[in-house]
């Protein structure tokens with residue numbers, strides 16, 4: 001690992017334009033990122049600078065200018081080069097429409113003009129998903145950007161680690177995904193925290209990455225006819241019982257309130273897995289999260305639980321408490337009575353792929369150790385397709401989930417007996 005880090009640090013001056021020691025008083029907007037606002041037609045614009053003076057926070061979009069706010073990130077005075085974080089919301093945008101935008105201010109300078117497309121109000125909806133990318137050995141971005149998708153989810157473990165070297169890794173990671181590859185500057189990007197973000201109570205994630213300042217560690221949002229829920233699996237490994245209980249109560253309340261007529265699909269994503277058959281020592285870890293949250297997924301008929309953490313791709317049969325439902329067709333789950341779990345932490349990172357050194361579990365339908373990412377397409381209220389592509393662009397797995405719309409009086413508990 002040390003050799004890889006050294007090689008990376010030696011390569012940085014040649015591949016990027018600045019280092020953390022020479023960014024002082026640079027007021028140019030950088031690290032551009034888009035996320036969903038508090039409704040489907042609201043976009044949150046994120047960017048940062050290293051300016052010693054206070055500059056303005058503005059978004060120019062389609063001949064209009066919106067004002068935002070900024071704050072200084074000092075990691076509780078743990079870093080030498082404070083970062084100014086800018087955020088601005090623009091609402092009442094038209095769905096499924098391409099907009100051009102610029103961020104910055106007259107005092108600090110303006111970014112280049114970028115463009116993005118707002119989310120569709122109805123299906124079809126395409127979402128790209130992966131975890132565990134890293135800045136050293138990220139493997140998916142060139143192929144990912146060859147695919148069309150409406151927004152992206154990175155399920156934790158971003159830079160290995162954001163806080164390393166006085167935040168240098170955070171700066172490089174954000175530069176990589178916004179500028180070198182225009183992923184976050186031109187696509188809506190949603191997240192959840194992983195174990196590699198746990199430094200200083202997730203300070204980098206909380207203040208520089210999460211798309212929710214008021215509830216940074218877990219939140220939900222609706223797009224088209226899908227209810228998405230981002231959770232913090234790390235509460236079960238580095239959190240307190242009070243934090244676990246607060247998230248549990250919030251999650252139960254959130255799931256209980258979903259109108260399944262309007263939102264027949266529920267997708268929950270977190271960093272760690274509840275099921276993985278690939279490696280020794282992960283069973284206890286999976287069980288801890290299962291014991292914590294699996295009942296809620298089952299009770300409220302969550303369709304998919306997506307995660308990373310294990311550095312490979314693995315798709316389970318519909319499963320609950322290790323009871324699984326074997327389907328006639330491995331690639332088509334028809335009216336599954338249990339949630340489907342997909343492990344998808346194979347986007348790269350210096351730890352590289354995790355080899356399969358443990359016998360496959362009977363609830364595992366497919367497992368593939370390729371660098372890869374997923375694209376899920378919601379065609380309508382009953383048909384969802386998952387495709388997994390490797391770093392060469394080859395499709396390595398495909399799953400169709402066909403699920404009936406549940407009437408409001410449906411008793412989920414009946415499935416538990």
Ligand SMILES: [Fe+2]
Pocket residue numbers: 157194195196271308309310
């Ligand atoms: Fe992880």
